[in-house]
Amino acid sequence: MIEEVAATTEGDLVINIGPQHPSTHGVLHLFVTMNGETIKKVEPHLGYIHRSIEKMDESLSYRQFIYSTSRMDYLSSHINNHGCALCVEKGLQLEIPPRAKVIRILMDELTRIASHCLWWGALAMDVGALTPFFHAFREREMINDIMEESCGARLTMNYMVPGGVMFDIQPNFQKHVKEFVAHFKTKIGEYDEMVTNNIIFQRRMKNVGYISPEDAVSYGCTGAVLRASGVKSDIRKIAPYDGYENVKFEEPLEMAGDCFARYMVRMKEMMQSLSIVEQLIDNIPEGDFVAKTKAVLKLPKGEFYSRVETARGEFGVYIVSEGGLTPYRIKFRSPGFSNLSALDHMSRGQKIGDLVAIMGTLDLVIPDIDR
Amino acid sequence: MFSLEGLKNTIHYTLSASLGTTSTLLVEMLIVGICVISLFAVLGLVLVFMERKVSAYMQIRLGPNRVGFQGSLQTVADTLKLVVKEGLVPNGADKFLFNFAPFLVMIVAMLIMAPIAFTKGLQMWDLNIGVLYVTAVSSISVIGILMAGWASNNKYSLLGAMRSGAQIVSYELSAGLAILTIVIFTESLQISKIVESQQTGWWLFKAHIPAVIAFIIFIIAVTAETNRAPFDLAEAESELTAGFHTEYSGMRFALFFLAEYVNIFIVCAIGSTLFLGGWMPFHIGHWSAFNHVMDFIPGIVWFFGKIFFLIFVIMWFRWTFPRLRIDQLLNLEWKYLLPISMFNLLLATVVAIMGWHF
Amino acid sequence: MxxxxxxxxxxxxxxxxxxxxxxxxxxxxxxxxxxTQQYPDVKQVLPERFRGEVVMIHDEKNEHRCTGCTACELACPNATIKIVTKFDITPEGKKKKALDTFVYHLELCTMCNLCIEACPTGAIKMDQTFEHSVYDRSLLIKILNKPGSKLMEGVE
Structure with a gap:
């Protein structure tokens, strides 16, 4: 720590990026020490959107607290809700109907594509290309419309409930999803034309923000950040939940560990999610969409942990129950927080323009970090 | 051929009939000044509207469509809003420099307007070193930007201004060399002579390979010189919020905004004068019938058509490409554009000496 | 090379x-x-499941199905719903708990749908409105049962 302070010497340029800044995607505050354009140190200051969701959830019942997790990582709210529902189900030792499982996976993967679409547009915007953002939203809107039709909301769905899902899917769901899949396959090539193959974009991304596999693991990075360093870490593969063991998909890996590797991992993940959706969309089993549960849920005394793979990485839910109506303690392990901790390591010695690119590829969602 | 020379002479004779020589000159200067300022105002409105529409369609949006027909009065409304807005001066700012910077940038833009030939006989000042004058004066605008960045007392502004300084100084080299390529062929620095020399065809076609290379380099270099994306590092929205004009608001900000668009117009005017024949219609060698038809379109229409085509290309760049990093920006200039344009200058000289052009 | x-x-x-x-x-x-959509000119028809605000279903006789059981109030994570009950005198002369006012705080609502799931009689539903902006916060506190409305026959 003493070393860190000494890094700021007289003549250094200290810039406060954020909390209101176009590239921090929210209210992140970065305290950046620079030597000219070269970054010496980055200190993230958190807490601008801290809503104490964990404490709040201690006073909510096991049905109620799930809604609040949609407000954490709002881009993958389905998956957050899924993790919470899984944890409660683990405590209740509840068997979920197969139809609910498939619907859950479908929604998760659609959310992942939607989240990556927004990430892709926002990353392009961070490095200066404003047009791709709108093109990404064209596809994202289609997913949002599908969600709106079946789940009732576009962003904070609260669709997963302990025991299954809140509603059955709409009759048009399969048709619309198939339309989306066909549409997305024609558009993914345009994504490459506009951004991936662009020489300026590649130069901005390659050899920027390198993190070695060892460092990535020790910082606790998960998701695409860790996989871009060549470490297998997909929870859907390591500890499959809700039937992920029955679908075929690959875990995209890159070895380079730089921004472009993270970019490519996410682009490949979109295609993998698309293939999962394609596999399942015609094979939704008939049956109940929610298991029969008691009106009032009570978890037995004990500790429960479940984890899911969100669009950003590993999301963990830890519930300590005293056997009452509400959890005694809830802890969320959000992927953004650990990924952000590697920002300083990645951006030292890079230019200020690279900091923005690194933040873009970390795919930060600030409410997810602050909670 | 259509020309505005008659109108010009009529005004001159009417004025000199009733006034002395000095007064005539003064009144004429006043008229020219008013014309230039109103041209600027109209250009600002038209170009901002054009940019918004171009960006909208490229981003699969509709763009402004509420104020006036198809949103055509949107920019007027925006200007009105900027005029009535309070112009804040931040604490600790150098007040004189802070207030002076936007005007300096504007004045430079106005100065470069002087040697541009709009159509046959419509030119403010046909000086014999027109091209040299343009390259010399255009480099003053960087002082305005540096002034704004320094006087704002803001680190973002300072970084933006420093970037802008490095960028404009570098890119002026290749822009100047690209201009020189054409000067080799025309053997003159005078704008009117350069336009005249393209009577039989534009230099872009007449001088084939060297001119095409020079044209591409010129477009890239002027995009950088006017601080437009993908070289908008001085503003760099996602890095430096707004760069050198972060602290500007109200009318001072509007002046910077206007100067940006006027600068684009001017560099495109120079580009079309040098490479695309200025106000000369499109002529093909000895096809007299075709050339005659082309002559019926007035020169001013040709000139503005070419300018707006080039502006569209520059806008197209902006809404397609990501931004370069500062070291990549300087690499591009010093490792790619400058060697290529030097080589190209040699090639052009050889072509000119051997008479390989048309 | x-x-x-x-x-x-x-x-x-x-x-x-x-x-x-x-x-x-x-x-x-x-x-x-x-x-892009030309929003105020062309309004999109939202799907029936879209959650915009909680409304109480009234039929043409101005009758609702809410018994005042407060299941929704308990299910709500945000204390969005406040139910005030009264005691009706039934024709047999017995006292019976009934709904007096159903207070709904739109400004606190997160549209999580838990109240509708909890309602045993299907008295409330989600409406597809979304233009909720008003100039004063107090306008967002709504009373959902219409004046003079009473409980539908046969709903317990």
Missing amino acids: FIVDYIKTVFGGVKSLLVGMNRTGYYFFHHKEII
């Missing part, structure tokens, strides 16, 4: 840029895929 690489880099780079420009240029001239 250095020169060959150099030229390859230049041409490869220029080609990738031109491909990108071709794509944006295509969209500039083809306006079929425009995604």
